[in-house]
Amino acid sequence: MRALEKLQEISKKLSPLNIENPAREAEILLHQGLNMDLVEMYRDNPEINNDQTVIIEDMIKRRAMHEPLQYITGHTDFMGLKISVGQGVLIPRPETELMAETAIQKCNSNRLNILDLCTGSGCLALALAKNFQESQVTGIDISETALVYAKKNAEANEIGNVEFMKGHLFDPLGQNSLFDLIISNPPYIRREEIKGLQPEVSKWEPLNALDGGEDGLDFYREIIPAAREYLKDNGTLMFEVGFDSADEVAGIFKDFGYHEIQITKDYSEIKRIVFAQWTR
Numbered sequence: 001m002r003a004l005e006k007l008q009e010i011s012k013k014l015s016p017l018n019i020e021n022p023a024r025e026a027e028i029l030l031h032q033g034l035n036m037d038l039v040e041m042y043r044d045n046p047e048i049n050n051d052q053t054v055i056i057e058d059m060i061k062r063r064a065m066h067e068p069l070q071y072i073t074g075h076t077d078f079m080g081l082k083i084s085v086g087q088g089v090l091i092p093r094p095e096t097e098l099m100a101e102t103a104i105q106k107c108n109s110n111r112l113n114i115l116d117l118c119t120g121s122g123c124l125a126l127a128l129a130k131n132f133q134e135s136q137v138t139g140i141d142i143s144e145t146a147l148v149y150a151k152k153n154a155e156a157n158e159i160g161n162v163e164f165m166k167g168h169l170f171d172p173l174g175q176n177s178l179f180d181l182i183i184s185n186p187p188y189i190r191r192e193e194i195k196g197l198q199p200e201v202s203k204w205e206p207l208n209a210l211d212g213g214e215d216g217l218d219f220y221r222e223i224i225p226a227a228r229e230y231l232k233d234n235g236t237l238m239f240e241v242g243f244d245s246a247d248e249v250a251g252i253f254k255d256f257g258y259h260e261i262q263i264t265k266d267y268s269e270i271k272r273i274v275f276a277q278w279t280r
């Protein structure tokens with residue numbers, strides 16, 4: 001069978017699976033399975049050999065079980081970086097790119113000490129380290145698997161001004177660690193809502209990357225007061241938040257004496273990023 005015929009076949013197989021864009025996913029799976037770029041695939045319409053068929057059929061089988069496309073291809077893009085992902089690490093989302101952009105706009109110096117709490121694949125830490133090359137970035141996560149990906153991503157993207165540490169929130173830091181910017185996309189889904197999410201998320205992505213406690217705010221309640229010890233004078237603490245949590249997170253900032261509290265909306269007009277300053 002030739003590639004373009006196979007493309008139709010894959011698209012048909014994916015269509016009944018409640019996948020948003022089966023034709024696009026078929027293209028991605030096929031060109032990855034054939035190990036050739038998309039333009040080449042359309043131009044040459046190659047005959048698919050037996051070995052390639054086995055690889056492609058395995059990818060389709062995995063996708064039919066609702067395994068996320070990015071776990072199957074093994075990577076995603078984040079702010080122009082190629083980020084490896086797989087089971088055990090959260091797939092970076094477009095709204096998180098917006099947080100990286102907001103942080104980049106807000107910082108007016110290149111020599112910063114930056115902390116990314118709950119770093120996962122390291123996407124935020126790496127995007128900031130790449131943009132601020134004279135800065136030092138630290139990423140912390142509790143998951144060993146996530147950190148394996150984060151370190152691999154730093155290496156693959158040749159980013160040296162970043163280090164990753166394992167542990168609960170601020171625990172791995174030494175005394176007197178002070179940061180200009182602390183950024184975090186913590187787990188923020190309400191526990192009860194996780195099982196109602198699409199299977200790609202609820203069945204495949206790590207629970208400890210999603211579960212924000214009963215009301216989704218556990219991490220904000222812990223990080224906001226604790227961060228005061230780790231922020232420089234007028235340092236910034238910035239969060240991504242759940243679709244309806246921005247005002248509550250802003251309230252927690254206020255309760256703990258932060259100022260210049262700001263909320264930024266994402267491309268869907270959802271209040272998505274909340275940040276504030278701490279004065280010593």
Ligand SMILES: C[S@@+](CC[C@H](N)C(=O)[O-])C[C@H]1O[C@@H](n2cnc3c(N)ncnc32)[C@H](O)[C@@H]1O
Binds near residue numbers: 090096122141143185
């Ligand atoms: C929503 S994911 C964010 C990952 C990544 N920063 C991103 O934006 O794609 C949350 C991350 O928090 C980590 N995490 C969960 N509990 C933690 C804890 N107590 N301390 C540090 N990291 C934790 C998870 O392992 C997961 O990687």
